[in-house]
Amino acid sequence: MKRLISMAMVVALLVSLFAFTTALADEPIKIGVSFATQIARRFSFDEAYMRKVAEANGAELIVQWANYEQAKQENQVENLLSQGIDVLILVAVSTNMSPLVDKVKAEGIPVVCYDNFIENADLDAYLDRDNHAAGVMQMEMTMEAIGGEGDIVILHGEPTSAVVQGMKIGYDEVLAKYPNVNVVLEQYCEGYSAEKALKFAENALTANTNIKAFVCTADVLSLGILPAVEAAGIAGNCYITGMDCEVAACKAIYEGKMGVSIWTEIDKCATRAAEIAIALVRGEEFEYDEIIQNGDYSTPKVFVPILGVTKDNMEDWVNTLAPEGWITLEEITG
The missing domain is CATH 3.40.50.2300 (Response regulator)
Structure with missing residues (x-):
């Protein structure tokens, strides 16, 4: 039992x-x-x-x-x-x-x-994404746009970000090949602050009268500086980079006020x-x-794959790569 x-x-x-x-x-x-x-x-x-x-x-x-x-x-x-x-x-x-x-x-x-x-x-x-490659892509496109010479400004995002650090390595790698490019200002915008970016841009444009490009790590910074660039009367004649393909940034690219935004899938x-x-x-x-x-x-x-979105390939990007709900051609062209 x-x-x-x-x-x-x-x-x-x-x-x-x-x-x-x-x-x-x-x-x-x-x-x-x-x-x-x-x-x-x-x-x-x-x-x-x-x-x-x-x-x-x-x-x-x-x-x-x-x-x-x-x-x-x-x-x-x-x-x-x-x-x-x-x-x-x-x-x-x-x-x-x-x-x-x-x-x-x-x-x-x-x-x-x-x-x-x-x-x-x-x-x-x-x-x-390969942030080093993204930095190289932005800077190489900038060099092509400005003919590899002249004054430029570099505005980074959060300094403790690996994204920012990786992109800076890419920037510096490309710039080493262009001795006739003068970086008149290079600053970090803590918290990706658009307000700080705008202030830096205003100061740079006051001190330098022939800035050919603003290389920005993200669209929030690119869009932040646009009022200063427009006020200086050089919108469309000053190459601006960004990343994330925000709707406003894509519209600025379409209108010729920005050159490129890096898209991450x-x-x-x-x-x-x-x-x-x-x-x-x-x-x-x-x-x-x-x-x-x-x-x-x-x-x-x-x-993760990346793509430099410009005015030339924007329509194809919208139709083939942009996620549903992200953006429409009407938002860009309207």
Whole structure:
């Protein structure tokens, strides 16, 4: 009788354990996402594409916005951890946030680094454009537009951003080939502040009467300086670069007030980020382009295609690459 009771208890325990394990497996995956900012319109689209993948896989997407405040982002990630997330997609405010990554990893939670690289951190995946290549593209197009000589201004975004740092390397690489180009002003606009960009542009235009180009890392800065360029009477005769293909920037390109904006295929990037996040939770392998060394760690990197959008290729870009809802030709030409 005792043996039968013992066997019955074992069976009951196994059944309970199976039921518990099944219940855990049936719980939806919780994907935490911490975005650095809402300033750039693109991130609302990133969120939408991530959410689409999450819903298709029965997962839950929990999103926080830090608005370029590092302390705020750290607190928000703590909050995501308290909500029981299974994986974190992190668009970091700064490259210097490895302690935050360490804290998340200590909880056994994988981290997908998105758009802004984090140095010396144990990242499970990193997705971004090649920012060095984006910087090279902007500066080479600028050199072609101004004939490889003359005065230019360079306006960077947030100085702690890996995007900005990578693009600057690209800028400097190209400029080294053009000794007759004079950078009359090079400044960083913390928080990608359009107001700071405008002030820098006004000061540069007051001190220099023959500026041929403003090389800006993002459209928010390009659009920020346009009033100063227009007030100086050189709109259309001064080459301006940007990135993100905001509607207003595309309209400015169409009107000849800007030269180029770099487009990142955000729909593909956001979709892949969410797919990789889910694969990490499930213990599945995922495809990547290369392994990069990040301090003591090796990180799988997924590259995202970029395109320099100009007046010449804008219609084709709108019709073939721009995500649904991003822009229409009527918005540009109207």
